[in-house]
Amino acid sequence: MKGWNLTLDLHAPSPTPLFVRIARALEEDIRRGRLPPGAALPGSRTLAESLGVHRNTVLAAYRELETQGWISTSAARATYVSPTLPDVPARSTAGASRTAMPTQVGFSLPSTPLSREQPDPPRGTLVLAGGAPDIRLLPASLLARAYRRALKLHGKHLLHYGDARGLQRLRAALAGMLSSLRGLAVRADDLIVTRGSQGAVDLVARTLVTPGDTVAVEAIGYRPAWHAFQLAGARLAPIPLDGEGLRVEALEALAQRTPVRAVYLTPHHQYPTTVTLSPARRLALLAWARTHRVALIEDDYDHEFHYEGRPILPLASADRDGLVLYVGTLSKVLAPALRLGFLAAPRPFLEHALGVREAVDRQGDTALEAAVAELLEEGEVRRHVRKMHGIYHGRRDALVEAVERELAGALTVSPPAGGMALWAHCAPDVDVGAWVRAGREAGVAFTAGGDYSFDGRPVPAVRLGFACLEESELAEAVRRMARTLPRTARVPKREISGRTGKATRP
The missing domain is CATH 3.40.640.10 (Type I PLP-dependent aspartate aminotransferase-like (Major domain))
Structure with missing residues (x-):
């Protein structure tokens, strides 16, 4: 609320004293979460001006609320919602009662909402999903x-x-x-x-x-x-x-x-x-x-x-x-x-x-x-693209080498001619869905091939973006993938003897 006038619903005119109506309106807003614990309230002069009432009316309302434990005043005379709210039953008020934002809608919705991307992973997760640029550069x-x-x-x-x-x-x-x-x-x-x-x-x-x-x-x-x-x-x-x-x-x-x-x-x-x-x-x-x-x-x-x-x-x-x-x-x-x-x-x-x-x-x-x-x-965009072209090319090769070193036998990948991600084919005994979930828990996010299929059927592949991570980060991400590979699909590492041929994709 800082910097904005606080609007209050004082209901229609009634014989109830105005300071009481102001106090009850503020109490209701605290109960329903509009004014959370610790929130700063406007000064009495500011609130009086915004409501068009005498300052003494607002002071009387604040005293009423402070007596009940809803608000407190600091040494600097600032007024706040109390960190610990009183445990008292809700009082009835004139007019319709107000609650927090409704949890249901009062009309029909489409039977099936559109699927959405997963929320951002926890801090520290190395994200190989998608194919985003490195905005740090x-x-x-x-x-x-x-x-x-x-x-x-x-x-x-x-x-x-x-x-x-x-x-x-x-x-x-x-x-x-x-x-x-x-x-x-x-x-x-x-x-x-x-x-x-x-x-x-x-x-x-x-x-x-x-x-x-x-x-x-x-x-x-x-x-x-x-x-x-x-x-x-x-x-x-x-x-x-x-x-x-x-x-x-x-x-x-x-x-x-x-x-x-x-x-x-x-x-x-x-x-x-x-x-x-x-x-x-x-x-x-x-x-x-x-x-x-x-x-x-x-x-x-x-x-x-x-x-x-x-x-x-x-x-x-x-x-x-x-x-x-x-x-x-x-x-x-x-x-x-x-x-x-x-x-x-x-x-x-x-x-x-x-x-x-x-x-x-x-x-x-x-x-x-x-x-x-x-x-x-x-020409700044052109120069930036040229710089990123060389960096992303190196990161592509670094990710391919890391996959071949750490995940030989589990993933088959050939360097794509361009782009910002790899499409890696999984061995038949790899449970891709379980691997993606385990990897996310271990701090590495990548995407199962089935997430891109039209009918939702599993696809034995994963997409690994390389542009947004440095080469050392890519190596660590692949190590986390290797550690979380389902045990039934673990395979011994092998020496890198060269690039794999271009794979035919579904």
Whole structure:
């Protein structure tokens, strides 16, 4: 309550003295937890002014409460809720009684809530789950400087309502990056800045999907994106994968049974298996989409981090028919909490999407967009990416070596060509679910393959992120994994004789 006026419900006028009504209102708020033990109460003069009463009335109410043991006064004359509250029955009051926030709702809810990510693990846990960047290496001082400068120079403009597409300056900088690094022939007006890639996927789903439409998704994939399409009313159809990525012939078979509105996929580094969609399948997918007039939603979430050979250009770079809706993010490049993503698409689609954006989210954080635009323009983002590229490459190799050293026979892994995580296959005798639970208790968090399967069936694999931990931390994380491997699956260590071959993924 510090710094804010304390609002009290004194009920309708009654013959009860005003100081008593104030005391009872405060007592009720203490009982229901609005004013917890130890909370500071406003001074008598401040509360009198906010309630529009004489100060002596508030002093009388405070004396009443102090006599009953509800509040206490310190030597500095500050007033607090007593640390130990009196054990007395609740008094009846005029009007409806007030309680704490209700524990039930008075209306119907969906029968099955959407699944959510697990809460953050305890402090000290080494987190291999997902594929997050190491935010400890973010040039935070440069970002803070750019943010301060943006507010100082352009605060009156940036803090007002802005363009639903996002700040033009940032869109222009992003267009330059996408044109140079990803082969997309885009300009500022071909982009919408969103709140992360999830915001872009949600915007696409709300704009594209009508209830009952079929959206094809990867059978092992990114569940939050699936949820966005389901919330828009889509019926999802899982498409199997193999070592070359999405199986296009399965899409063809699906289209023979039902019309397909869109396909959502992660072709560069498939999430979570890290497989890259082969060139032949890329051509086949674009041809199939052109024939059936199906939208392809390409989520290219970590394009910058590719370590072996030249990066594969996005599907959108080869699109000549307006089929691809291209989603990207700066979460992997900078930090997830910045919530900066983008959608590149043909302008007629963007016009529809902008109407949805204005109805749902209105706009983004234009001051932050200005700060990040400055970092892009000055080359700071490019320099940071180059630095992280080398660091993450080394961490990838360190994690592969640690897995081969400590978990040979239990996990089979080959270095992915890019990305920020490994997809490791488990031996048949490994209880993946039990291992994940035991590891979490021992201070290492990683994800079972089944958490990514469309139907929830177990998948004999684990996903191990390497970007957010230093090499020494990765080694310790794998040692904790080895210690918690279910005993029936323990295998002797072996000497490392070389890399394993590229595995075929489900």
